[in-house]
Amino acid sequence: MNKEYLRDEMLRMSGVNPKKCMKCGKCSATCPAYDEMEYHPHQFVSMVEKGDIEPLMKSESLYRCLTCFACVDRCPRGVEPAKLIEAVRLSVIRQQGANRLKADDVPAKLDDDMPQQAIVSAFRKYSK
């Protein structure tokens, strides 16, 4: 896919300007899911800026982001990396047949105490 197109699409969806990044790495320093991620928040910012988005789309990292907004709040430049991750993730699951979580898979993952909130949130994050 065309790099510029993909990048512009991500920027439009997220409303993020990755050029504001000063590459301090505080987003990745603050990320609670860092060790579970192949690409880290600061890499999302720099790779999206370069249009290097396809590797991100294929990465499991998309589903490890907890949407806790710590990177958004602590970024000294107001870059908001979580919004970029969300944009890339959405652009994947919006593709046909790309749902990560299917209704049939849910029962196996449930336990008695799991709140509804967990299920609906996971659906929002993993499926379209």
Added chain:
Amino acid sequence: MQMKEYKPLIVAFCCNWCSYAGADLAGNNRLNYPADVKIIRVPCSCRVNPMFILRAFQKGADGVIICGCHPGDCHYTSGNYYTRRRMAALFSMLDFLGIERERTRVEWVSAAEGAKFAATMNDFAEKVAALGENKRLEDLRCKK
């Protein structure tokens, strides 16, 4: 019938510290721009009273441009900010009166920007010429 070639009449107000010096630099570097542009020197762009601009249009000017130091560089610290605000108000009023937006302009030209000065004047003169003669505010009593 052969029309006489139309030449616009353009008045440029230039602040003494930046834009007037920028115009001098354009001269030093022999950068051409139309002779239709006549410069009036003012200490600061904020010295330009909207009355001067109205008077120019009244007397038959086709375009008026105000040049000042770049925002933040004003010799008098904040004069060009006043210019920016005042001219925004004036230009919208002129627009209301039917004087096209392209006939007025505020431009920031530093003392080092001779090239920018010439380019600005070329562009402005071209745009004004394209609009043709300005009739709206001309006071018929001023006609000889």
Added chain:
Amino acid sequence: MQRIGVFVCWCGSNIAGTVDVQAVSEALKNEPGVVYSTNYQYMCSQAGQDMIKNAVKEHNLTGIVVCSCSPRMHEATFRKTAAAAGLNPYMVEIANIREQCSWVHKEMPIGTEKAIILGKAAIAKVNLNTPLIPGESPVTKRALVIGGGIAGIQTALDIADAGFPVDIVEKQPTIGGKMAQLDKTFPTLDCAACILTPKMVDVAQNDKIRIFSYSEVAEVGGFVGNFDVKIKRRARYVKEDVCTGCGACVEKCPMKKVPNEFNLGMDNRTAIYIPFAQAVPKVATIDPNHCNMLKNGKCGLCAKVCAAGAIDYKQQDEIIEEKYGAIVVATGFNPISMDKFDEYAYNQSKDVITSLEFERLTNAAGPTAGKLLRPSDHKHPHTIVFVQCVGSRCAACAEKGKEYCSKICCMYTAKHAMLTRDKYPDTEVYVFYIDVRTPGKNFDEFYRRAVEEYGVHYIKGMVGKVVPEGDKLKVQASDLLDNKQLHIDADLVVLAAAIEPDKSARPLATMLTASMDTNDFFTEAHPKLRPVESPTAGVFLSGTCQGPKDIPETVSQAGAAASKVIGLLAKDKLTGNPCVANSDELMCNGCSSCQRVCPYGAISYIDKEFRMPDRTTKIRRVASVNPAVCQGCGACTVACPSGAMDLKGFANEQIMAEVDAICK
């Protein structure tokens, strides 16, 4: 009616090549007011100038128009010529037919036509010119320095050295400022006290310098050369001229639990105190918020033990009034509050400290007598994490941090890291940085020594979170080069807090009508060419009040500010620019619009008595321009709704006449 002479210059072929100078001088002959018109090869030459002088006499000229090069080139020359011929120099106008005509137009007819129009505009203006005489004002030969840190000290010493009296106003009980709190100074590692305190003594002993400590500037009036300043001397409840600084009172004071601001609250002082041993002036001060005698009339021990009888519980704040010719602002900086950065747990753990606190912790005169011990349990820290850029380069939101680089942090952190490793080699030291910025003489070499010789771990990345748990500080950070998240159990975390201008600067700027930027740093008259002057005449800038600076830079700026002050005070009279604003009192309606837009505070309002047609008198509030302060920008002339305000030399009528001449 004026009698105007027009002098068209050929400038060799520079003008004559594209402009028919003969035609120009002919065409301008018949303009209103013109009685003489000629042209010559080089008007600026001696022969050309003589030609003008002779014409003035011969034709009884009252005004001169020179059609030549830019006024920025030779306006001054021709004004002198006019003056030599007995004319007022401001009766000369230049039509710029070189830079703005012959050099930018190629064809002779076009150039000639434009030159004639420019000449007409200049003639139209001269017809309305009036002789202008620059105002003169006397100079009070005394300077005021506001702030007694290293910047203020150096400026005062340099001014006094040139023989002018100087007063220093310092709001703390002692001069010395931030530098007095520092341990060592980069990149030479000499001790701050060793180089600062002799200067403080010099100030104290200099008979040209007066120190108003524990004092603040309360009001500023007047203008360059003639400032009237009110200084509030806060009551210190100790007679300054009687106290010997023996310290007996401090020893006996029973109120020993007052947080010591000199050590940033890391230990306590007494209610009557001398901030530190080398304080200047070395006199005690009673803190009225903590003194039992002042609060409820019980105690009075210090008065009993004071052999000199210096204690005076009845002392009151006092306002003194002084006159100054120049004012130097040296109000300095403070580290920003860490309240908005609690991801670093500054408010949650005593062992998360700022760099200035670290400075006190390692200072021999500090709370731990120079031993590096953790504030919480006084144990020696074995792992120290330094975090750079806390609040600096922060553009996310204004209430959190500062958009600018604080400039000094990279170097002092390298110093702290190096000194720690030098004194305590068993300590692991980590520095988390975004960039290491070390532009300065021997600065980068210094930083590299910290890395290469002292084994400080420099890691590119930021700290995201500090979690105090047990007696450890769990530091979570990123290592961008290794693409790893690090977890370090630290004993001490040191934050390089951004610096900001002192809070007193903003109200002071208002009093001085000196401009500030959005960060509350004072703006300089020109960022490159006039870096130590404020745009407000007579106000000069020294040190960090103008922007982040280290000590060498501060000292050189302090000296530069002093030299500007000396240059001003050396004059007996100040000659102003006569092209200043001028209000027609009869037309002024007293609305204050002009006052609000004036960047210099040159306009004030006075109550003036007017005689009415019926022979009664009426008092009206009218604008009055101080010609010594006005710089002649003309902002007020446009703001004035009644048309009362005008600018000499660039009057409404004159500019209108130019417009008319061009548009004819």
Added chain:
Amino acid sequence: MKFSYFPGCTLKNKAKDLDIYARRSAEVLGITLEEIENWQCCGGVFSTAKDEVATKLSSVRALKEAKSKDQPLVSVCSACHNVIKQTNHAIQTDKEFADKVNRYMAEEPYNGETQVYHYLEMLRDVAGFDAVKAKVVNPLKGKKIAAYYGCLLLRPNSVMKMDDPENPKIMEDLIKAMGADAVVYANRNECCGGYVSFESPELAKKKSLAVVENAKAAGAEMIITACPLCKYNLIKNGADIPVVYFTELLAEALGVKEDTNE
């Protein structure tokens, strides 16, 4: 004072305690909660994508209903509050989004007029913690309680504006008002692992334990939270001190916990 109340799906099922005690406590404090009719699930997480519209409509409908009654909107669940408040903010600040949303709204458009409160903000700003303190009949004397905020209550701060996101004190102030001791610990605003517990329980476990350990190290005997998912994660991953909803504790302090005639 009357509030429109958005309970949310979990509060009708697994987190009934959070709901019931919130209602009872509000009553004691003289606040009426009117449950929004036909509310729909908020979706649990707010998508920050500007072009994501349909998933935010349930929040908009609730907001619009509150507006029609001229009432502020309150919710207790952190997730519901986060989604509703972010949606409201998006409508207020992103005109394109507001236009798209309003294509789904019959008749009256909605432009972000409703004021959105979290129950804690309602206690602080409307009832006042002093009033809460005055109504306490069973002061929780001597209890060392740690507030767990998680991420959703506080972040993103530019939208939520509830408290200092790095050093919040709203729940600590409530704990003090109830007569207990508030334990302050750094991880109280760190994520528990959230919905990722669904996919990678190990990650959730690590994060949850870090919170619990930090609270315990600071001396906590109990953790309170406003979020069903936080509570689930902390308990499931082995919290060995009680984790309860703040409303349950509030009801206890106000003396309405045992009153089960709902």
